[in-house]
Amino acid sequence: MSMRDQAVVVGASGIVGQAVLRAFAETPGWDAVGVSRRLPVNVPLHARHVSVDLTDRDACASVFGAMKDATHLVYAAVNEKPGLVAGWVDRDQMQLNLGMLRNVLEPLQANARGLRHVTLMQGGKAYGIHLDPNLAVPARERWPRHPHDNFYWLQEDYLRERQPHSGWHWTVLRPRLVFGDGLGSNMNPLPAIGVYAALQKARGLPLCYPGGPPRVYQAVDADLIGRACVWAARSIEARNEIFNLANGDEFVWQNVWPVIADAFGMAVGEPQQQHLAETMPPLEAQWAKIVGQHGLQAPPRFREFVGQGFAYADFQLNTGKTGPQPPSLVSTIKIRKAGFTDCMDTEDMLRRWIQRYQELRWLPPRDG
Known part of the structure; x- marks a missing residue:
């Protein structure tokens, strides 16, 4: 068994996933595996890529069931319907995104020898920004959930249900408007x-x-998200916590x-x-x-x-x-107090x- 930690980055062809894959591949002590249906534009030199359709349960069982050395999962995949904005309140799309996460985590958890951490991506929609622009500012992680249906809640609750006695912890990151190279x-x-x-x-x-x-x-710069994921993967302060994430200005x-x-x-x-x-x-x-x-x-x-x-x-x-x-x-005080102080103009x-x-x-x- 590899003595190095291995990060499996799902959604590696996307704007966030590609940056996260790059961050782990460039950090000493890590092996990085990118997973996506499409090949990322620039697969880092020290990373490998696996192609799979996350909606195909059998294919996912085969791919993720074979990842015996995975220690960390970063889930940055999302399915969007044509028209984009309308799909954010579509119940079928919410269930599809929940199913995709299940297709990844269940075979990975059942077969990986030492899965220790799962990082999940959310965003400003957690605060209902897409429904009500007049929310109080800055939005804080400790607020009660905004009362609307969202696949964020489905995925988060799924992690919370599976996490007890699992041996792994989770972190949820909520980046703002992302810029990167996807x-x-x-x-x-x-x-x-x-x-x-x-x-x-x-x-x-x-x-x-x-x-x-x-x-x-x-x-938020996509590469800053990547560095935040590397930090969250091993930080005790990030365990079972939700963090807003932005450049800092x-x-x-x-x-x-x-x-x-x-x-x-x-x-x-x-x-x-x-x-x-x-x-x-x-x-x-x-x-x-x-x-x-x-x-x-x-x-x-x-x-x-x-x-x-x-x-x-x-x-x-x-x-x-x-x-x-x-x-x-949104407020970014919580993640700074927890130890991640990176910023970008x-x-x-x-x-x-x-x-x-x-x-x-x-x-x-x-x-x-």
Whole structure:
């Protein structure tokens, strides 16, 4: 049996899972195994990948039943229905996401020789942010559950029921708006904004803010989530606890828009509100042309590059809303007091990831 800890990262092709897989693979003392239906864009050098459909119970029993050396599980997979936002209150989707977790944990727990920790991802929807924007701020982990149906509760209760006498502990992380390098991720706004910027630039137009009224938000760098998962895996203070997670500062889209425009090598134009989910799809052929002209490695089809990111960007940018919007903030004091004090400047994060997309040739070069 391996003397090293082994982290199994489920959902490894997603924006969070890919960063978590990278974090464990780069941390001494860890073996990292990524699991997802699609191959991650960049599998770390010291990690391996296993492909499986999490909705296939028999396939999962075979794959996870063979992972005898697994010591830690990070579950970052999620199934989203077309239209994205409507699916967040769909009961069938909630049960599907619960079933996927069961398909992973049950064979893993039955066959792994020393499973010690499970990390589960939630998010701001735990506080009902998607249903009621007027929640008190900052939202805290100790609050009673917001009274709405959510697959978060189904998955969390499932862990709580299985955990006693199991030999493992759990941690729930609730990241804010995530930025990272996943392709085709349904909840990554950066490819959507990048495509919009590239199309504007190709037509000689400035980068106009397409969203609605201002709102104070928080974001989190995907790599910071990865480091938080490595910390939670071995921290006594993280056992059976829920933690909000964010960069550590706040931002307003309109205020960081000049930073985004500069990273793309563009001027800022006058705001032009539009639903990207409606205006971008008809321009797919123009995007494919940009991909060819610049020799990009990005998929020419929006489905493979953006996923449902246009709809997600519209939601985050408050497109279609009017009047002042209340702040959307959570407290991150609990995780800091528990020992995870990492942070990130959100403007620096935006520049870093846009530059990274340009280096990977997923987006045209800044000066191109």
